[in-house]
Amino acid sequence: MNRKLFLPLILGLMLCLSHGVIAQKKVVIMGSSTAAGYGATSYALSWGGLLESSFNVNTSDGTDTLFYNIAIGGYTTYEEMYTGCYVPPGRPAPDPMHNVTMALSYTPDVVIINLPSNDEGAGFSINETMYNLRQMYSTITASGAKCYITTAQPRNDYAVSQRQDLYDMKDSILAQFGTFAVNFWDDLVTSDGLNMLRPDRKDPYTDMHPNDLGHQFLFERVQAKNIFGFVVLPLQITRFNGQLKNTGTELNWHIEQQELNTVFEIERSATGLDFEPIFSLTSVTPNTSGDFAATDRNPLPGHSYYRLKVTEPARSLYSSIISINNNNNVLKIARLFTSNSASTVTADISSTKNELAIITLVNSAGVVLKQIKQYLTAPSTRISLAVSHLAEGKYYLKVTTAGNAQATRAFIK
Structure with missing residues (x-):
C-alpha cells in the first residue's frame, strides 16, 4: 500500500477508536419547581438549563453530556422516593x-436532587425530610452514581416559624451530605435575619421562585462542585437483609469504603415509623469493604421493621427498611366452644412462649364485660369462663400477651 495513503488511514482509525472510548456522561435532575426551571424566563436560563449548556458547548462530536430533567412542580421528598419503599400513612x-x-x-x-421547601409546606417534619433524602442518597450511590443534594431555599409565602425550619433544614443538609451538598440558600436569602427571598433575585410573579439572576447564582453553586471531578468515594450500603433463624432474627449487611471508627446500629420498630437501636458495632478497619451480621434474639411478635444506621466521623446514613414476619411467636385461639348448657365458654390457646396474658370478654358493641390475667404455658393452655349470665348473642374472646401478641375469636351463646 502507498505509504502516503496508509498514514492518513491509520490516523483516521486512531481518531475513530479514541472517539469511541470517550464515555458519554449522563446527568439526571430531580426535584420540584425550581429544578423544573420555574421563575426563570425560560428553561435555558434556569440553573438546570445553564448547567446543561455549560457541558454541551459542542454538540457535533456525539460525546456531550446527556441531561434528563424529571422534576415536577409541587413535589415533596415522598413522591421522589424509590418505587416500593415504605410510605407512612397519610x-x-x-x-x-x-x-x-x-x-x-x-x-x-x-x-442532582433539588427539593427545597415543599415538605415544610405539607407539614412534614425536618426529620422526615432528612430521612427521605438519606434514603434517596443511599439508593443512588449504591448504584455507583454520584448524588448531590441541594439545600432548602428561602421563600416569602411561609410564616416566620416555617422560614426558620427551612434555615434549620439548610444547616442539616450541609452537615449531613458535606461535599455532596449544594448550598442553594446563601445566595438567595436576605441579610436581615428574616430568612426571606431577596427582592432582586425573586421572580416578580411568585413569592417562592428565584428569577433569572437567582437561577444564575444557583447554577454557579452547582458548577463549583465540579460534579464529574474526583472525590473520595462515600461509604455505600450495598446490601441489608434479614431472616428468621431459630428463635431470633438474623440481619446481614455489606459495606463499601468504610472509614475508621464507623458505627453500625441496628434499629427496630413495630410500626415502621418510630425506631429504637437494639445493636451497635464499631468498625476498626478503614477504607475496606466487608460483610457484617447481627442477631435480634428477642424479636417482636408478628411484623418487625429493621433499618441500619451507619455513622461515619462526618455524616450518617440509613439503609432501606426491611420487614420480617416473626412466625416463631405464634399466638392463636385454636379452639373456642361453649358447654351444652351454655354456662361456660372454653378456649384452647396455642402459644410458643410461657408468659402472662390478659383474657378479655367483649360483646358485639365492643363493651368489655370481663377481664382476667392468665399465665400461658406453651404449647397450649385451656381456660374456661362463666357466661351463664350473658344474654344470647355474639361475643368475642381476646388474648393479649405481655409481649403484645394478640389473638381474637368470636363465639355465639
Whole structure:
C-alpha cells in the first residue's frame, strides 16, 4: 500500500477508536419547581438549563453530556422516593415516572436532587425530610452514581416559624451530605435575619421562585462542585437483609469504603415509623469493604421493621427498611366452644412462649364485660369462663400477651 495513503488511514482509525472510548456522561435532575426551571424566563436560563449548556458547548462530536430533567412542580421528598419503599400513612406515594427509580433507569453518572421547601409546606417534619433524602442518597450511590443534594431555599409565602425550619433544614443538609451538598440558600436569602427571598433575585410573579439572576447564582453553586471531578468515594450500603433463624432474627449487611471508627446500629420498630437501636458495632478497619451480621434474639411478635444506621466521623446514613414476619411467636385461639348448657365458654390457646396474658370478654358493641390475667404455658393452655349470665348473642374472646401478641375469636351463646 502507498505509504502516503496508509498514514492518513491509520490516523483516521486512531481518531475513530479514541472517539469511541470517550464515555458519554449522563446527568439526571430531580426535584420540584425550581429544578423544573420555574421563575426563570425560560428553561435555558434556569440553573438546570445553564448547567446543561455549560457541558454541551459542542454538540457535533456525539460525546456531550446527556441531561434528563424529571422534576415536577409541587413535589415533596415522598413522591421522589424509590418505587416500593415504605410510605407512612397519610403521606404521598412515590411517582414511578419522576422518582429515584426512574432516575436510575437512565444509568446516570450524577443525580442532582433539588427539593427545597415543599415538605415544610405539607407539614412534614425536618426529620422526615432528612430521612427521605438519606434514603434517596443511599439508593443512588449504591448504584455507583454520584448524588448531590441541594439545600432548602428561602421563600416569602411561609410564616416566620416555617422560614426558620427551612434555615434549620439548610444547616442539616450541609452537615449531613458535606461535599455532596449544594448550598442553594446563601445566595438567595436576605441579610436581615428574616430568612426571606431577596427582592432582586425573586421572580416578580411568585413569592417562592428565584428569577433569572437567582437561577444564575444557583447554577454557579452547582458548577463549583465540579460534579464529574474526583472525590473520595462515600461509604455505600450495598446490601441489608434479614431472616428468621431459630428463635431470633438474623440481619446481614455489606459495606463499601468504610472509614475508621464507623458505627453500625441496628434499629427496630413495630410500626415502621418510630425506631429504637437494639445493636451497635464499631468498625476498626478503614477504607475496606466487608460483610457484617447481627442477631435480634428477642424479636417482636408478628411484623418487625429493621433499618441500619451507619455513622461515619462526618455524616450518617440509613439503609432501606426491611420487614420480617416473626412466625416463631405464634399466638392463636385454636379452639373456642361453649358447654351444652351454655354456662361456660372454653378456649384452647396455642402459644410458643410461657408468659402472662390478659383474657378479655367483649360483646358485639365492643363493651368489655370481663377481664382476667392468665399465665400461658406453651404449647397450649385451656381456660374456661362463666357466661351463664350473658344474654344470647355474639361475643368475642381476646388474648393479649405481655409481649403484645394478640389473638381474637368470636363465639355465639
